[in-house]
Amino acid sequence: MTRAQESPSPSGDVSPPPPPPFTQDMPVVMVAGGAGYIGSHVVEHLLSLGVYNVVVFDNLSTGHSDAVPSHPNLRFVQGDVRSDSDLDRVMEAYPVEYVMHFCALSLVGESVSQPLKYYDNNVVGTLRLLEAMVRHSVPHLVFSSTAAVYGQAQPEPIREDTPTIPLNPYGGSKLACEQMIRWTCEAHGLKAVALRYFNAAGASATGDIGEDHHPETHLIPLILQVPNGKRDNIKVFGTDYPTEDGTCVRDYIHVSDLASAHALALGHLAQTQPGFNAMNLGYGRGFSVRDVIDHARSVTGEAIAAVDAPRRPGDPPTLVAEAGRAREVLQWVPENDNLDSIIGSAWKWHESHPDGFKK
Ligand SMILES: NC(=O)c1ccc[n+]([C@@H]2O[C@H](COP(=O)([O-])OP(=O)(O)OC[C@H]3O[C@@H](n4cnc5c(N)ncnc54)[C@H](O)[C@@H]3O)[C@@H](O)[C@H]2O)c1
Numbered sequence: 001m002t003r004a005q006e007s008p009s010p011s012g013d014v015s016p017p018p019p020p021p022f023t024q025d026m027p028v029v030m031v032a033g034g035a036g037y038i039g040s041h042v043v044e045h046l047l048s049l050g051v052y053n054v055v056v057f058d059n060l061s062t063g064h065s066d067a068v069p070s071h072p073n074l075r076f077v078q079g080d081v082r083s084d085s086d087l088d089r090v091m092e093a094y095p096v097e098y099v100m101h102f103c104a105l106s107l108v109g110e111s112v113s114q115p116l117k118y119y120d121n122n123v124v125g126t127l128r129l130l131e132a133m134v135r136h137s138v139p140h141l142v143f144s145s146t147a148a149v150y151g152q153a154q155p156e157p158i159r160e161d162t163p164t165i166p167l168n169p170y171g172g173s174k175l176a177c178e179q180m181i182r183w184t185c186e187a188h189g190l191k192a193v194a195l196r197y198f199n200a201a202g203a204s205a206t207g208d209i210g211e212d213h214h215p216e217t218h219l220i221p222l223i224l225q226v227p228n229g230k231r232d233n234i235k236v237f238g239t240d241y242p243t244e245d246g247t248c249v250r251d252y253i254h255v256s257d258l259a260s261a262h263a264l265a266l267g268h269l270a271q272t273q274p275g276f277n278a279m280n281l282g283y284g285r286g287f288s289v290r291d292v293i294d295h296a297r298s299v300t301g302e303a304i305a306a307v308d309a310p311r312r313p314g315d316p317p318t319l320v321a322e323a324g325r326a327r328e329v330l331q332w333v334p335e336n337d338n339l340d341s342i343i344g345s346a347w348k349w350h351e352s353h354p355d356g357f358k359k
């Protein structure tokens with residue numbers, strides 16, 4: 001994949017020249033955090049639709065410039081979502097109609113030890129972005145939220161009206177953002193959707209992009225590091241949970257189905273009244289940690305050693321979505337509800353990119 005031409009960057013003393021205008025007259029979607037794992041898959045999907053111009057806005061703190069393709073309908077602007085001047089620069093250069101906001105720090109464990117870092121990046125970042133949207137009259141927002149807003153939810157599956165009692169500062173910061181967005185919609189006539197993802201996994205069918213987090217903490221990429229020769233075994237965090245086999249159960253959703261939901265959310269926002277709505281994105285079925293390891297063994301044909309380990313702090317036993325609202329309101333029809341193909345797509349990416357985007 002060729003990498004997008006960067007317009008040099010951010011909040012320094014000397015302003016970089018404005019990036020070039022688009023040549024086709026189509027609505028502009030600003031994808032904040034579009035160089036990250038989920039954002040880059042959404043960008044790829046938006047470009048494939050051929051009806052949007054896309055501005056990727058990212059500070060590259062955890063994202064990768066190589067995850068941003070070179071495409072006539074895409075511009076890349078390096079900047080920080082907490083910086084008024086960076087946001088003004090992009091919103092002055094382009095007639096942004098929609099913002100998708102993926103920027104966040106999202107390591108649950110780190111958020112427990114450094115909560116203020118999470119409130120700074122996630123909450124202050126969303127605050128500055130909302131201020132810029134109001135300042136520049138940008139009416140539509142799709143916000144990346146998370147199942148972590150629910151905490152230790154009962155009963156399962158989790159509906160959007162299940163009480164939100166986050167167990168960690170990461171979930172708390174996302175819930176604070178949702179509340180801020182809701183009030184801003186009421187006061188300023190914005191239209192916003194918060195998509196509460198369950199466990200994003202898998203990689204694009206193109207094989208060009210996939211998951212590359214540093215450090216990696218997610219189960220599926222860590223399991224695949226075993227057959228890739230990068231670790232000896234996978235640790236199973238907790239074997240005494242109140243689940244069928246004693247390990248945590250999660251609703252793993254293919255990143256391509258997240259991408260299609262985001263595109264549908266743009267269409268929905270264009271037609272709906274001002275206001276805020278939150279929607280779960282998951283398949284409504286759960287797999288335990290042991291189930292996932294077994295499926296990875298079958299997909300890769302490798303033994304994959306697993307070692308029982310203590311519980312990881314902050315992990316709820318079970319998180320499974322009831323995603324009827326997204327199916328009904330967005331007309332979302334997920335196409336990849338198959339754990340083997342989710343793991344298979346991730347395996348294809350990790351086998352061909354053992355060091356991620358690193359050259
Ligand atoms: N990965 C999951 O399973 C999962 C589940 C639920 C919710 N989410 C949420 O989805 C979003 C994307 O997750 P991801 O796994 O793709 O993460 P990621 O770290 O791969 O992507 C985040 C992107 O945002 C950019 N960014 C972060 N802070 C920024 C800032 N202040 N200014 C500009 N750019 C900034 C990063 O450089 C990166 O490109 C996050 O908001 C996360 O909380 C992820």
Ligand SMILES: O=c1ccn([C@@H]2O[C@H](COP(=O)(O)OP(=O)(O)O[C@H]3O[C@H](CO)[C@@H](O)[C@H](O)[C@H]3O)[C@@H](O)[C@H]2O)c(=O)[nH]1
Nearest residue numbers: 106146147148198199217218219222235236237248289312
């Ligand atoms: O080496 C490992 C890594 C993970 N796990 C377990 O695997 C499960 C899934 O863990 P992980 O892949 O880290 O995802 P979650 O902690 O469930 O969190 C993800 O999914 C949440 C929504 O459900 C999002 O809020 C988070 O941002 C996202 O990281 C959990 O029970 C972990 O304890 C292990 O047993 N061994």
